[in-house]
Amino acid sequence: xxxxxxxNGKDEVEFFKQLEERSGETDKKVSAVVNEIIDTVRxxxxxxxxxxxxxxxxxxxxxxxxxRDVINDALTEADPDFVNALLxxxxxxxxxxxxxxxxxxxxxxxxxxxxGQKVRGLDKVGLYVPGGTAAYPSSVLMNAIPAKIAGVKExxxxxxxxxxxxxxxxxLVAAGLCGVDRVFMSGGAQAIAALAYGTEEIPKVDKIVGPxxxxxxxxxxxxxxxxxxxxxxGPSEILVMADETADPKFVAxxxxxQAEHDKLASSILVTTSEKLADATIAEVERQMAYLERxxxxxxxxxxYGAIIICNTKDEAVDMANRCAPEHLEVLFExxxxxxxxxxxxxxxxxxxxxxEPLGDYYAGPNxxxxxxxxxxxFSPLGVNSFEKRSSFIYYTEEALRQAKDDIVLVAEKEGLTxxxxxxxxxxx
Amino acid sequence: xxxxxxxNGKDEVEFFKQLEERSGETDKKVSAVVNEIIDTVRxxxxxxxxxxxxxxxxxxxxxxxxxRDVINDALTEADPDFVNALLxxxxxxxxxxxxxxxxxxxxxxxxxxxxGQKVRGLDKVGLYVPGGTAAYPSSVLMNAIPAKIAGVKExxxxxxxxxxxxxxxxxLVAAGLCGVDRVFMSGGAQAIAALAYGTEEIPKVDKIVGPxxxxxxxxxxxxxxxxxxxxxxGPSEILVMADETADPKFVAxxxxxQAEHDKLASSILVTTSEKLADATIAEVERQMAYLERxxxxxxxxxxYGAIIICNTKDEAVDMANRCAPEHLEVLFExxxxxxxxxxxxxxxxxxxxxxEPLGDYYAGPNxxxxxxxxxxxFSPLGVNSFEKRSSFIYYTEEALRQAKDDIVLVAEKEGLTxxxxxxxxxxx
Numbered sequence: 001x002x003x004x005x006x007x008n009g010k011d012e013v014e015f016f017k018q019l020e021e022r023s024g025e026t027d028k029k030v031s032a033v034v035n036e037i038i039d040t041v042r043x044x045x046x047x048x049x050x051x052x053x054x055x056x057x058x059x060x061x062x063x064x065x066x067x068r069d070v071i072n073d074a075l076t077e078a079d080p081d082f083v084n085a086l087l088x089x090x091x092x093x094x095x096x097x098x099x100x101x102x103x104x105x106x107x108x109x110x111x112x113x114x115x116g117q118k119v120r121g122l123d124k125v126g127l128y129v130p131g132g133t134a135a136y137p138s139s140v141l142m143n144a145i146p147a148k149i150a151g152v153k154e155x156x157x158x159x160x161x162x163x164x165x166x167x168x169x170x171x172l173v174a175a176g177l178c179g180v181d182r183v184f185m186s187g188g189a190q191a192i193a194a195l196a197y198g199t200e201e202i203p204k205v206d207k208i209v210g211p212x213x214x215x216x217x218x219x220x221x222x223x224x225x226x227x228x229x230x231x232x233x234g235p236s237e238i239l240v241m242a243d244e245t246a247d248p249k250f251v252a253x254x255x256x257x258q259a260e261h262d263k264l265a266s267s268i269l270v271t272t273s274e275k276l277a278d279a280t281i282a283e284v285e286r287q288m289a290y291l292e293r294x295x296x297x298x299x300x301x302x303x304y305g306a307i308i309i310c311n312t313k314d315e316a317v318d319m320a321n322r323c324a325p326e327h328l329e330v331l332f333e334x335x336x337x338x339x340x341x342x343x344x345x346x347x348x349x350x351x352x353x354x355x356e357p358l359g360d361y362y363a364g365p366n367x368x369x370x371x372x373x374x375x376x377x378f379s380p381l382g383v384n385s386f387e388k389r390s391s392f393i394y395y396t397e398e399a400l401r402q403a404k405d406d407i408v409l410v411a412e413k414e415g416l417t418x419x420x421x422x423x424x425x426x427x428x
Numbered sequence: 429x430x431x432x433x434x435x436n437g438k439d440e441v442e443f444f445k446q447l448e449e450r451s452g453e454t455d456k457k458v459s460a461v462v463n464e465i466i467d468t469v470r471x472x473x474x475x476x477x478x479x480x481x482x483x484x485x486x487x488x489x490x491x492x493x494x495x496r497d498v499i500n501d502a503l504t505e506a507d508p509d510f511v512n513a514l515l516x517x518x519x520x521x522x523x524x525x526x527x528x529x530x531x532x533x534x535x536x537x538x539x540x541x542x543x544g545q546k547v548r549g550l551d552k553v554g555l556y557v558p559g560g561t562a563a564y565p566s567s568v569l570m571n572a573i574p575a576k577i578a579g580v581k582e583x584x585x586x587x588x589x590x591x592x593x594x595x596x597x598x599x600l601v602a603a604g605l606c607g608v609d610r611v612f613m614s615g616g617a618q619a620i621a622a623l624a625y626g627t628e629e630i631p632k633v634d635k636i637v638g639p640x641x642x643x644x645x646x647x648x649x650x651x652x653x654x655x656x657x658x659x660x661x662g663p664s665e666i667l668v669m670a671d672e673t674a675d676p677k678f679v680a681x682x683x684x685x686q687a688e689h690d691k692l693a694s695s696i697l698v699t700t701s702e703k704l705a706d707a708t709i710a711e712v713e714r715q716m717a718y719l720e721r722x723x724x725x726x727x728x729x730x731x732y733g734a735i736i737i738c739n740t741k742d743e744a745v746d747m748a749n750r751c752a753p754e755h756l757e758v759l760f761e762x763x764x765x766x767x768x769x770x771x772x773x774x775x776x777x778x779x780x781x782x783x784e785p786l787g788d789y790y791a792g793p794n795x796x797x798x799x800x801x802x803x804x805x806f807s808p809l810g811v812n813s814f815e816k817r818s819s820f821i822y823y824t825e826e827a828l829r830q831a832k833d834d835i836v837l838v839a840e841k842e843g844l845t846x847x848x849x850x851x852x853x854x855x856x
Binding site: 081086088096123138227234250253261347348356364377396406415418419425 | 509513516527533541542543548561565566634635655656660677685687688715720721725767771772778780781783784785786787790791793805808810815818820823827831833834838839843844845849850851
């Protein structure tokens with residue numbers, strides 16, 4: 001069911017090309033609907049947000065803003081093992097992301113001039129958390145922790161209510177543990193619009209992060225520029241590089257852990273061993289039988305999965321760099337030797353025990369990663385995603401006098417005589 | 429002609445609101461034209477690019493790719509003072525941007541686990557340089573130097589030919605000095621599409637940077653995701669904060685150096701001194717009389733300029749933070765004391781001699797800055813704009829065994845049982 005492709009310079013290129021076409025254009029009908037929601041919320045504020053919530057979610061939630069004591073109660077009433085698991089994750093995520101913090105710098109020159117760059121956290125950040133089965137506490141951790149480390153002053157979460165109008169308790173627990181400042185029960189494009197423009201109650205933010213359905217994603221894309229956004233996420237993928245030393249049981253399980261996300265997800269094994277390829281196929285069949293989301297897994301593997309059999313490990317490296325996968329597993333002997341050659345990947349998992357879910361939940365690096373081949377130029381979410389920079393320049397009269405002729409000459413070459421004038425008037 | 433506004437909590441808010449509305453939506457007609465150009469170039473390659481060049485620029489250029497010896501000749505034949513001025517700028521820009529380089533990091537833990545983040549330069553970057561009067565050699569410097577420092581392997585410049593079909597020599601000089609690798613004579617949306625998808629001769633790049641007209645800007649916006657882009661630039665602005673110690677001659681000149689860029693540019697003086705306000709108005713009239721681009725300056729100052737008179741310096745600081753200007757000048761006594769309170773600005777110019785054109789051409793910080801209030805969340809172009817990151821994780825069997833229960837618990841809470849399975853199979 002998962003197809004085998006033999007590297008011949010044609011079939012594998014064709015397969016990667018097909019993958020690229022998964023993403024597709026923004027749907028015009030969705031854009032029209034979302035544009036209208038944005039306009040209505042911009043003008044109508046909270047009343048408009050609530051009207052949409054009632055329309056799309058069936059009823060108004062228990063509260064618009066979740067009271068602090070409801071969050072605290074969720075924390076004290078939660079399963080201690082769950083809280084403990086999240087606390088262990090938080091410790092690892094915090095340790096890793098602390099190492100990403102940028103520093104301001106300054107160059108104080110001997111002639112009295114001062115040149116520098118200051119780095120600060122954004123003021124306010126909006127965090128979208130989807131409802132239903134896609135409400136992931138781990139996603140709260142991965143977005144809120146780097147924001148906090150960057151120095152963001154206020155994190156405002158928006159999330160749709162459960163069917164009974166109450167908030168999802170697991171999400172509240174994660175929000176409470178990560179120091180999310182305020183939680184509003186509102187989802188969809190209307191919540192994104194509220195964060196972008198601000199309403200009477202929901203603060204206007206500087207950046208919106210977090211996953212969402214097509215309406216949420218389209219709203220973020222349309223409002224990019226009014227606010228910053230994390231990324232335009234497309235279908236996700238895993239590429240596993242494995243040689244004959246890899247365990248097919250592990251390979252099959254990891255391919256399927258990606259495939260269960262979404263019918264459009266892509267799981268690819270690139271291997272130098274035909275024996276491993278066949279054993280992996282058998283393991284996929286065996287394990288899939290007992291997995292809950294087997295329908296999604298089957299569809300995804302049949303349509304966007306592949307086992308690519310290549311002749312050398314160099315070919316496998318080339319293929320990984322060409323694919324630029326979100327997740328890249330290296331199940332080669334001596335996996336660390338390959339890090340320096342893997343140029344395009346969101347996150348790289350090295351060795352038999354660095355299974356992809358380890359990165360999703362626990363190890364520390366972020367799980368919000370560039371998808372659909374965009375690891376060629378985009379990077380994982382991180383502390384720097386929540387930082388802003390300003391440069392600053394202090395100059396002395398004498399230093400400007402030294403620079404004057406150069407500046408005036410280039411400004412006049414460019415036809416910008418008012419630029420030249422601004423320097424000249426200082427020495428008239 | 430430049431209006432005075434007295435701070436009263438209403439008029440200045442109204443003025444800033446008006447400014448926000450300068451940017452406006454992407455024009456639908458332009459989008460349709462650009463979409464067609466993109467499709468045609470994607471399918472038709474170089475032949476399509478050349479056909480558009482002939483159509484829009486009137487004739488085919490002397491060469492499609494500028495030969496290396498033509499660039500070398502431009503360098504040897506250039507005015508030595510001009511070359512020298514650029515070399516001085518290059519030295520300062522290089523010194524400043526060298527300080528921005530990110531480092532890879534690694535955490536080698538006692539239990540044998542290894543967590544890290546590697547940083548590399550993008551592989552290929554496309555640099556757009558507009559034609560006509562907007563062909564700025566300084567813009568080549570500000571884009572190419574940080575790319576080189578980030579480790580970008582190949583910089584491909586595209587630029588439309590002059591009317592006689594030859595390349596702009598000043599641009600070639602700047603390109604030669606900065607180590608631009610290849611130069612193609614092609615402009616407009618067709619050049620952007622060629623860089624995004626690649627043609628027979630023009631390489632497919634990972635990121636496109638550089639300013640351009642509405643067609644170029646729209647093409648970049650539409651192709652965002654296929655490639656990375658620098659930013660969606662809107663109309664630009666300067667905000668000058670000045671007290672009674674400031675020289676009105678300098679203030680007026682700096683306001684006009686911004687106003688000459690564009691009719692939509694905005695130049696704002698925020699001052700605690702009514703005397704300075706009136707003296708600045710007189711200086712604007714006097715200096716404007718002899719400036720070449722007086723029509724643009726007049727239009728811009730009348731429509732988007734203002735002198736805001738406030739009661740305290742604190743009010744002025746608040747106003748600067750609210751406006752989030754691209755360029756912020758502080759002509760207060762002891763200007764350095766204010767850096768820590770100025771949260772939203774692309775670049776901050778401190779004191780009487782840090783005139784804005786000093787930053788445009790010479791001092792070292794980048795002149796590609798967030799415009800139209802987006803300094804609230806966007807940052808200046810820099811070395812990190814040309815870097816990409818990948819995280820990596822190596823785990824031991826024993827460490828995963830310790831983490832196993834936590835990961836499985838959270839994965840199952842999230843309903844992702846194939847994720848849980850990927851961990852469990854490793855210990856069956």
